[in-house]
Amino acid sequence: MPDRSPTAAVAPPLGRLYEAGGRRLMLHRSGQGGPAVVFLPGSALVGLDYVNIHERVAELTTSVLYDRAGTGWSEPADLPRTAAEVTGELHDLLRTAGVPAPYVLAGHSLGGAYARHFAQRFPGEVAGLLLLDPFHEDMAARAPRQVLEMLEQMKNQELPEATEEQIEASRGPVEEHFKTWPERVRRPLVEYHLAAWRTGWYEGRNLYDEVAGELRNAPELPDVPLIVLSAMGHDATQAHLWPEELLREINDGKRALHAELAASVPRGEHRVLEDAGHGWAHEERPDAVLQAITELLVTARH
Template identity: 75%
Template sequence: MSQQPSAARPVPVVAEPPLGRHHDLGRDRRLMLHRSGTGGPAVVFLPGAGLVGLDYLNTHDRVAERTTSVLYDRAGTGWSSPAALPRTAAEVVAELRDLLHAAAVPGPYLLVGHSLGAAYARHYAQRFPDEVAGLLLLDPFHEDLHALVSQDVRDKLELMRDQELPEVTEEQIERSRSQVAPLFAAWPDTVRTALVEYHLTAWRTGAYESRNVYAEVADELRQGPDLPDVPLIVLTALGHDATQAHLWSEDTLREINAGKRTLHARLAASVPRGEQRVLDDAGHGFLHEERPDAVLQAITELLARAGG
């Protein structure tokens, strides 16, 4: 999200979610899962850093018209139990697998991973290939971007990773509220209110989740086996993104996007049934709302290819 509201109020990670329910995984770990629809393969959404399952509710509802659709919150995010951040991909994947089993969601799954969530989706497919029917990666994190871009961009990424996140004022919170609320205009009232308040409270979460992506998570992806031979679509978002425009110069964004486009093409080509689709009119953070047609079309095609 492009906004930077305060973290002064407690994050509602153990409160009852506005949709879905908690599943107890033991070890004081309760995760939120919202399930709709019937049939298979089940579509499971893995949110990007700083996002939560209900951020994908509109797409989820459309998917549930034809098959089972699942939203969830990782531990440490949303309406799931707290957890120290960042976490390894192995931890996140094992936790998701336990949750899907606890909720009796049968596999194999079509995993829809966004940004950091796409790295976790890939690692799930590396570790449990027989449980994955297909992959849709929404502007995915790629472990080699850090090596592909210039030293100047690498230095900026390191600075962003290590910087202390600021305290902000009530005035900034209210200004952020006016920016966040329109993003959720199409959500049901009860869900919209809860999501706006969550993002105003927990804006630091995305930065905390991302702090090990070019270290531990990248190494986990590199050291894991090849992806299984399942249908794969990579959506590459090259349009305007408010958060990125706030953080990066135009020249830096052009360099990042060029590297991302190359690496996403390489990722799609890594499996026999892989395909890259470039979206010039959608930004990284909310492409599922800016181009829901492209996301839903990709899911529909992947379900067909996977036999759903």
């Protein structure tokens, strides 16, 4: 489905547009030194959603935010896309923008799947991996039957356009959410999320089949330090989607898969955040995210 990003024709409030993969893509960098930390957003999120933790990481090393094609301030693309398309695009973008390898990739949710795939494809260019409540290819296979049925129904649904009344009703909560963001990006992010609320839905439609298959069929992860953070706290979106008992089962399965993922590499570690939800763990527990990134940088530099 073509996604018309409402801001694609507008200059980004931070960063600039680079030509990569046949499209203009937004990239913003701060700090200096290496390895560079590159944030890969979750579905429905964009690079500037991570600007607060990005600024703290930039005190330690070069920190990079970017928008995938079809999201944020990058040019439109048909959604969903394959992991190969996304990781090839990011590889080109980092080279075009002059961000030298190796990288510490910080991938969140869907971005965690893309971070893994990037490391599988370009193992010599990755110095470490932070996977923040990442998608795992076996989540559907391990999920309760009711989850599979609901996912199948949701996959075939078309989301309606929001009415002006619905958008305005959402404005207050969205503004409240972004009140701690820097003034320069606060208003653009509010307007973006009010206009592009369906983007994450379309971006994740091939997650449980095509992207999962790409992860299964790719080479093993390189022997680099890996930290997996599982967000087990309350998440408003997930609480709205799933009944409480079913969500508990989903989270139990997720915790087990994340532990297995961390154990799949020699230098993997699994940490559980009981007080952070899936969607905004980097805001709810920035200390844990920053600590993990700091440890990965120290290991990569020695």
